[in-house]
Amino acid sequence: MRKSYYSIADVWRSPWANAVRRPATPRGTDQVLRSTKLERQIYEELRREDEEMDTLEDAASKKLRTFPALFHDVFQACYSLLPKYTEQAELSPMAQKFNRRILDYVMENEEYATVKSICEGRELPSYEAASEFITQTAGELDRLLSDLGGEKNALQTLEKLHKEQSEAAQSLQETLEQLRASDTPNKTLEQAALELANRAESKHRQVEAVSKLADTAATRQKDAIRACLSHSLQAASEKAQEARNILDAWGDAPGGGSRAAVDAELLHRVRCNPALVEISRYLGRFREMLAQGRKNAYHYGRGEKYSLELGNDLSRALTSELALLASPETTALFLRKYQQKQIKQYRRRERIYKGAGDIICCLDESGSTAGDRAAWGKAVALTLLEIAAEQGRSFALIHFSGAGSCVTDVFHPGQYSAEDKLIAAERFLDGGTDFETPLRSAVSLMEEGGFAKADVVFITDGCCKLPESYGEELRREQALHSFTVTGILLDTGGDAGDFSLQPFCRKIYRTSELLRDDIVQQLVQERV
Numbered sequence: 001m002r003k004s005y006y007s008i009a010d011v012w013r014s015p016w017a018n019a020v021r022r023p024a025t026p027r028g029t030d031q032v033l034r035s036t037k038l039e040r041q042i043y044e045e046l047r048r049e050d051e052e053m054d055t056l057e058d059a060a061s062k063k064l065r066t067f068p069a070l071f072h073d074v075f076q077a078c079y080s081l082l083p084k085y086t087e088q089a090e091l092s093p094m095a096q097k098f099n100r101r102i103l104d105y106v107m108e109n110e111e112y113a114t115v116k117s118i119c120e121g122r123e124l125p126s127y128e129a130a131s132e133f134i135t136q137t138a139g140e141l142d143r144l145l146s147d148l149g150g151e152k153n154a155l156q157t158l159e160k161l162h163k164e165q166s167e168a169a170q171s172l173q174e175t176l177e178q179l180r181a182s183d184t185p186n187k188t189l190e191q192a193a194l195e196l197a198n199r200a201e202s203k204h205r206q207v208e209a210v211s212k213l214a215d216t217a218a219t220r221q222k223d224a225i226r227a228c229l230s231h232s233l234q235a236a237s238e239k240a241q242e243a244r245n246i247l248d249a250w251g252d253a254p255g256g257g258s259r260a261a262v263d264a265e266l267l268h269r270v271r272c273n274p275a276l277v278e279i280s281r282y283l284g285r286f287r288e289m290l291a292q293g294r295k296n297a298y299h300y301g302r303g304e305k306y307s308l309e310l311g312n313d314l315s316r317a318l319t320s321e322l323a324l325l326a327s328p329e330t331t332a333l334f335l336r337k338y339q340q341k342q343i344k345q346y347r348r349r350e351r352i353y354k355g356a357g358d359i360i361c362c363l364d365e366s367g368s369t370a371g372d373r374a375a376w377g378k379a380v381a382l383t384l385l386e387i388a389a390e391q392g393r394s395f396a397l398i399h400f401s402g403a404g405s406c407v408t409d410v411f412h413p414g415q416y417s418a419e420d421k422l423i424a425a426e427r428f429l430d431g432g433t434d435f436e437t438p439l440r441s442a443v444s445l446m447e448e449g450g451f452a453k454a455d456v457v458f459i460t461d462g463c464c465k466l467p468e469s470y471g472e473e474l475r476r477e478q479a480l481h482s483f484t485v486t487g488i489l490l491d492t493g494g495d496a497g498d499f500s501l502q503p504f505c506r507k508i509y510r511t512s513e514l515l516r517d518d519i520v521q522q523l524v525q526e527r528v
């Protein structure tokens with residue numbers, strides 16, 4: 001070991017004695033991003049429920065001690081409105097040289113803005129994004145450690161040297177304090193101080209040398225690191241978008257505002273069926289359209305305030321609740337209360353009107369509609385169910401395919417669960433196409449099921465023609481029960497399908513002429 005100090009006088013003049021180099025703690029914090037108590041509680045609750053991550057985290061922690069902290073930081077980067085860095089001096093060496101740099105690459109990546117738009121303030125999408133990112137990163141951990149450290153185990157060596165430096169510096173400070181307190185010279189303490197000062201200085205030089213090597217390696221490999229993390233971030237974005245679609249589609253509200261445990265169970269339930277995942281891509285967006293349609297609809301007055309309730313209607317929220325938005329420390333609390341519908345708001349008495357009639361949706365589930373058409377049709381049907389529920393109207397979904405192949409799901413207001421909707425959405429009959437069977441079922445609902453003045457929506461690809469003999473009978477039934485049929489033709493052009501619907505549909509929307517979202521928008525506007 002090369003000596004830097006040869007006498008106790010040198011030690012007293014050194015930066016170590018003059019507190020220029022204060023003895024750092026053997027290990028600083030591993031958390032690169034600051035978080036509030038509530039944000040930590042949210043993450044810990046989600047992490048505790050994720051037993052599958054335990055194995056991955058345990059294996060990765062053997063290579064990178066700060067791996068669990070990196071997971072938390074990625075979640076914080078996705079979830080927090082304004083992520084704030086911990087001071088560099090407060091970080092452990094490994095967090096400085098690895099975690100901090102990973103976070104820098106993530107937050108500088110153009111894909112990060114997309115992830116933030118999906119995840120910000122939303123617990124489960126943020127956790128799903130962080131989980132996917134950290135899983136992808138774990139597979140590249142050896143490479144990243146090499147690229148950011150320069151040599152194998154270089155970052156572990158740096159952390160070890162930093163710890164030894166800190167311990168030597170701490171011991172030196174204690175020895176110097178004893179010398180200051182001593183009334184007479186103490187050769188033993190002076191020799192110990194001299195050795196500790198040289199040891200601390202030696203470790204300091206080694207720390208600087210290894211740090212420089214790591215910095216050089218990180219600069220040299222920055223393009224490779226950026227490419228690797230960009231791939232992981234893209235995967236995280238897709239995972240978060242899928243989670244958000246599912247929660248928006250099947251959650252308690254378009255914002256996915258149910259409790260985390262319930263949401264996690266819902267995610268698992270939907271992901272078990274690819275058809276439900278595909279429906280979620282459309283249904284979440286359609287529910288947003290419906291929510292916007294409600295905001296734009298005419299309301300009778302503003303209602304009379306007569307009590308308090310819990311919910312997430314900001315137009316009725318108490319000012320004391322909105323005041324939580326004034327401080328960054330309480331904003332996260334407000335967001336969580338909003339998501340969980342726990343905001344105190346005024347309850348109002350308003351006039352309630354039942355709609356023009358119950359809704360019946362006849363959905364073509366022939367083999368020719370399988371895939372994207374079926375998913376879109378189910379999403380439209382479930383949007384109509386949402387409208388019916390909002391207006392106190394009953395709803396029936398008639399699944400049909402070939403002659404005699406027909407299944408009806410009936411939903412009366414307040415008498416069905418989310419699971420009932422999922423079961424209905426999972427159903428797919430396959431087979432040919434027959435229009436007479438579902439139309440007879442719809443008429444039967446009006447005659448025997450109490451569906452008065454029904455609003456019938458008929459979704460099909462048009463690969464069928466209604467028999468003329470039944471056409472006359474249907475027109476008499478329409479006049480008798482005062483119901484109308486709106487047709488939605490899943491076509492790509494041509495007139496054949498249009499002609500097959502004209503005999504019994506008052507209005508026909510064609511996907512070959514209108515964008516699918518525009519069709520849904522018009523359906524919503526006509527019924528809200």
